[in-house]
Amino acid sequence: MLPNDxxxxxxxxxxxxxxxxxxxxxIGMGFAILYPLIKLAPVVxxxxxxxxxxxxxxxxxxxxxxxxxxxxxxxxxxxMPILQSVGFAAxxxxxxxxxxAIAGYSLGRVDFWGKHLVLFLVILTFVVPPQSLLISQYLSxxxxxxxxxxxxxxxxxxxxxxxxxxxxxxxxxxxGVKQSMFVFIFRQFFKGLPKELEEAAYIDGCSFYKTYFRVxxxxxxxxxxxxxxLAFVWNYGDTYYTGYFHPDGPYLSLKLATTFAPxxxxxxxxxxxxxxxxxxxxxxxxxxxxxxAAFIYLLPLLMIYFVVQKRIVENFEQxxxxx
Amino acid sequence: MAKIRVSYKNMRKIHGIVFVxxxxxxxxxxxxxxxxxxxxxxxHNVGVADTGGMVQKYVGLQNYIDLFKVEVSxxxxxxxxxxxxxxxxIFVNTPVIVVFSLFCAILINVKFKGQGLARVIFxxxxxxxxxxxxxxxxxxxxxxxxxxxxxxxxxxGMIIDFLLTYTFLPLKVSIFxxxxxxxxxxxxxxxxxQTLIFLAGLQSxxxxxxxxxxxxxxxxxEVFWKITLPLMxxxxxxxxxxxxxxxxxxxxxxxxVYYFAFNKNNIGVGSALSVVYLFNVxxxxxxxLLILSRVVKLNHAAK
Numbered sequence: 001m002l003p004n005d006x007x008x009x010x011x012x013x014x015x016x017x018x019x020x021x022x023x024x025x026x027i028g029m030g031f032a033i034l035y036p037l038i039k040l041a042p043v044v045x046x047x048x049x050x051x052x053x054x055x056x057x058x059x060x061x062x063x064x065x066x067x068x069x070x071x072x073x074x075x076x077x078x079x080m081p082i083l084q085s086v087g088f089a090a091x092x093x094x095x096x097x098x099x100x101a102i103a104g105y106s107l108g109r110v111d112f113w114g115k116h117l118v119l120f121l122v123i124l125t126f127v128v129p130p131q132s133l134l135i136s137q138y139l140s141x142x143x144x145x146x147x148x149x150x151x152x153x154x155x156x157x158x159x160x161x162x163x164x165x166x167x168x169x170x171x172x173x174x175x176g177v178k179q180s181m182f183v184f185i186f187r188q189f190f191k192g193l194p195k196e197l198e199e200a201a202y203i204d205g206c207s208f209y210k211t212y213f214r215v216x217x218x219x220x221x222x223x224x225x226x227x228x229x230l231a232f233v234w235n236y237g238d239t240y241y242t243g244y245f246h247p248d249g250p251y252l253s254l255k256l257a258t259t260f261a262p263x264x265x266x267x268x269x270x271x272x273x274x275x276x277x278x279x280x281x282x283x284x285x286x287x288x289x290x291x292x293a294a295f296i297y298l299l300p301l302l303m304i305y306f307v308v309q310k311r312i313v314e315n316f317e318q319x320x321x322x323x
Numbered sequence: 324m325a326k327i328r329v330s331y332k333n334m335r336k337i338h339g340i341v342f343v344x345x346x347x348x349x350x351x352x353x354x355x356x357x358x359x360x361x362x363x364x365x366x367h368n369v370g371v372a373d374t375g376g377m378v379q380k381y382v383g384l385q386n387y388i389d390l391f392k393v394e395v396s397x398x399x400x401x402x403x404x405x406x407x408x409x410x411x412x413i414f415v416n417t418p419v420i421v422v423f424s425l426f427c428a429i430l431i432n433v434k435f436k437g438q439g440l441a442r443v444i445f446x447x448x449x450x451x452x453x454x455x456x457x458x459x460x461x462x463x464x465x466x467x468x469x470x471x472x473x474x475x476x477x478x479x480g481m482i483i484d485f486l487l488t489y490t491f492l493p494l495k496v497s498i499f500x501x502x503x504x505x506x507x508x509x510x511x512x513x514x515x516x517q518t519l520i521f522l523a524g525l526q527s528x529x530x531x532x533x534x535x536x537x538x539x540x541x542x543x544x545e546v547f548w549k550i551t552l553p554l555m556x557x558x559x560x561x562x563x564x565x566x567x568x569x570x571x572x573x574x575x576x577x578x579x580v581y582y583f584a585f586n587k588n589n590i591g592v593g594s595a596l597s598v599v600y601l602f603n604v605x606x607x608x609x610x611x612l613l614i615l616s617r618v619v620k621l622n623h624a625a626k
Contacts, residue, residue, distance in 0.1 A: 030444040110342070118347070133357040135580065135597060136358075136361045139590075140356065172345065234453075260459060305443075
């Protein structure tokens with residue numbers, strides 16, 4: 001055999017082995033990520049009385065949707081909470097985008113006085129966990145007084161707790177779920193945008209605001225998409241702001257967290273046993289109902305995710321978080 | 324009235340301030356005021372008066388002393404213990420999560436058939452890592468035969484045995500590795516956003532750099548250490564900080580704050596806990612920055 005041939009064979013071998021290793025890594029990692037979901041499937045479709053039976057682990061003997069019915073009845077009602085939660089998350093995400101985008105535009109584009117200080121404050125608010133401010137936030141919301149303005153106007157403070165607009169108010173002033181990070185993303189993006197566009201707009205007689213809405217914002221689609229996805233997912237899954245500042249609201253994340261809290265195991269088991277006539281249901285049935293609920297809860301997220309996933313990466317690339 | 328003439332530059336600055344104004348108001352309302360109040364409460368004994376207002380009595384450092392000497396958490400643990408556990412946990416897990424996500428990003432950055440599907444799966448943790456979802460998917464029941472079979476835990480002993488027999492690693496390292504393998508699902512569920520950050524970073528690297536390296540005859544190993552990694556230092560800083568903050572958000576300390584203030588009705592000690600928690604985060608971040616600046620040379624010009 002010629003030495004050239006040998007080399008070609010060796011190269012080929014190397015490539016095959018490398019490819020094999022590579023794909024096994026990809027598949028392995030993918031499996032590890034998906035495993036919690038895969039594990040759900042046999043549990044939620046299983047007959048409730050078969051749960052806990054060591055003979056039935058991966059393939060249900062009797063197919064049943066009782067855990068879904070139980071989950072629907074316990075947490076989702078007629079499906080309205082899902083719509084309400086999705087709507088809420090969308091509105092909050094919209095507010096967050098708007099506020100973060102204008103703040104980010106200003107921080108990335110305009111050299112106003114104290115810009116570096118404000119940028120530092122944005123980063124500071126990002127690293128400080130909101131939980132550490134919970135107590136005094138809670139107390140100040142109880143007797144909300146916007147720097148004395150409220151007292152001057154109505155002669156008293158207002159109670160912001162458990163009001164539907166409280167969360168919108170927080171987002172409107174830039175302190176919703178991880179909003180400092182969104183401001184930072186927008187800032188990085190606008191900083192990297194070419195200046196010429198704005199200059200052209202200015203020469204053509206656009207005012208500052210018109211330039212922003214006509215030139216800045218339409219060019220920021222990648223950043224907007226990125227922030228929109230993250231903001232939507234995080235607001236949909238938020239239990240902190242909803243739980244403390246509007247606990248009676250129709251938020252699915254919160255409802256699931258409280259309904260399926262470990263303290264409720266016996267109530268839910270009792271309910272399942274009597275509703276669906278399965279006296280043999282054990283604590284595994286509670287888990288099954290819980291996981292079925294998780295499944296339904298994830299559905300809207302997964303649907304949106306599959307619609308946008310093609311664009312999510314390219315948008316993130318261009319969104320300038322990198323800079 | 325004389326018309327005030329403002330130059331274009333100054334006008335622009337004023338408009339700029341108008342744009343950050345909502346955030347600034349929020350900063351005063353929802354950040355600085357609560358922060359100042361939290362620090363104030365932590366030095367006071369806060370109670371509710373008969374008339375409904377709040378009564379504050381200055382007690383100095385008593386709340387802090389109580390927090391570490393007298394009080395216990397909702398799980399009846401001492402706070403010194405909780406803080407040291409959480410810090411250790413976060414310092415061990417943060418690098419692991421960051422390295423995992425960097426690894427994922429490198430894997431899906433390679434062009435191959437089915438790359439789209441792989442990306443879909445590798446970004447799923449953004450959705451699956453939500454705290455609600457993790458809590459819901461977690462199995463609450465334990466100790467049964469079937470549960471052991473379907474739970475997310477491997478057989479620990481096997482891994483340790485394997486590592487001890489076939490490698491020269493000491494026992495402690497083996498236990499650490501087997502713990503990692505145990506928590507791999509939990510760790511992977513935290514990687515979504517970081518993978519996204521790293522992938523964006525990887526794709527922003529100029530392709531010509533790789534071409535030059537190839538022409539100069541660098542091996543792919545050298546390319547990774549000499550080109551990819553140094554150019555990712557800024558991004559890894561961001562990923563590190565993000566992971567760090569996220570881990571602290573999900574730590575058990577944050578729930579204790581609520582427990583103290585509203586279940587035990589002890590606002591003073593709860594505030595003291597908040598302040599300690601806050602300083603803990605900031606201190607750890609400083610430490611992280613110090614370590615990172617030693618290890619990698621940060622490219623400050625790009626910031």
